[in-house]
Amino acid sequence: GNSVTQMEGPVTLSEEAFLTINCTYTATGYPSLFWYVQYPGEGLQLLLKATKADDKGSNKGFEATYRKETTSFHLEKGSVQVSDSAVYFCALNQAGTALIFGKGTTLSVSS
Amino acid sequence: NAGVMQNPRHLVRRRGQEARLRCSPMKGHSHVYWYRQLPEEGLKFMVYLQKENIIDESGMPKERFSAEFPKEGPSILRIQQVVRGDSAAYFCASSTGTSGSRSDTQYFGPGTRLTVL
Numbered sequence: 687g688n689s690v691t692q693m694e695g696p697v698t699l700s701e702e703a704f705l706t707i708n709c710t711y712t713a714t715g716y717p718s719l720f721w722y723v724q725y726p727g728e729g730l731q732l733l734l735k736a737t738k739a740d741d742k743g744s745n746k747g748f749e750a751t752y753r754k755e756t757t758s759f760h761l762e763k764g765s766v767q768v769s770d771s772a773v774y775f776c777a778l779n780q781a782g783t784a785l786i787f788g789k790g791t792t793l794s795v796s797s
Numbered sequence: 798n799a800g801v802m803q804n805p806r807h808l809v810r811r812r813g814q815e816a817r818l819r820c821s822p823m824k825g826h827s828h829v830y831w832y833r834q835l836p837e838e839g840l841k842f843m844v845y846l847q848k849e850n851i852i853d854e855s856g857m858p859k860e861r862f863s864a865e866f867p868k869e870g871p872s873i874l875r876i877q878q879v880v881r882g883d884s885a886a887y888f889c890a891s892s893t894g895t896s897g898s899r900s901d902t903q904y905f906g907p908g909t910r911l912t913v914l
Contacts, residue, residue, distance in 0.1 A: 720902075729803075729907040775840070785830075785840070785890075788839055790839050
């Protein structure tokens with residue numbers, strides 16, 4: 687079946703460090719891919735998405751490229767801030783109904 | 798444009814009581830999804846509804862759980878005879894359903910955190 691695997695956390699970085707959170711997926715067709723962010727005590731906010739191979743989603747300095755050949759959608763940011771501390775979820779939508787989520791990666795950024 | 802609204806934000810119930818969670822989708826959205834987040838886990842899909850129709854309930858437990866999205870008013874997720882294992886955060890999401898199914902973006906509400914004593 688379809689699934690999403692994210693790197694285990696927590697990820698701890700200093701401010702202005704480079705961030706990569708790995709995400710790989712398994713799907714039978716051509717899913718759309720998403721990154722959501724969850725701040726403490728809040729719901730999920732869409733961070734970025736990509737709907738086909740080689741698409742790059744970007745928002746607020748975050749980027750992720752849909753790589754069909756490696757079935758990956760890694761999240762990157764060149765310089766993280768303390769305010770980026772949150773839980774990040776990778777997700778796919780294959781069939782147009784349920785989003786399938788990874789388990790989430792906690793990012794902690796210190797000043 | 799108001800986002801997805803959920804209430805209550807926090808709900809405490811004793812074992813055996815009923816929990817009723819409400820979700821109002823974003824304006825213009827006719828598709829609603831419910832997800833459950835257990836502690837230290839990702840979100841798991843429960844049910845997908847359009848107005849007056851359940852489209853996919855493959856993630857919904859067979860007993861005690863039900864959902865509806867009436868023609869008027871919010872979507873309701875109902876849990877009867879709650880047990881401690883039902884304690885979780887329940888999130889509702891909505892979408893327009895018009896941009897193509899798999900690429901349609903789901904927007905999430907703030908969630909209802911259910912605690913069963």
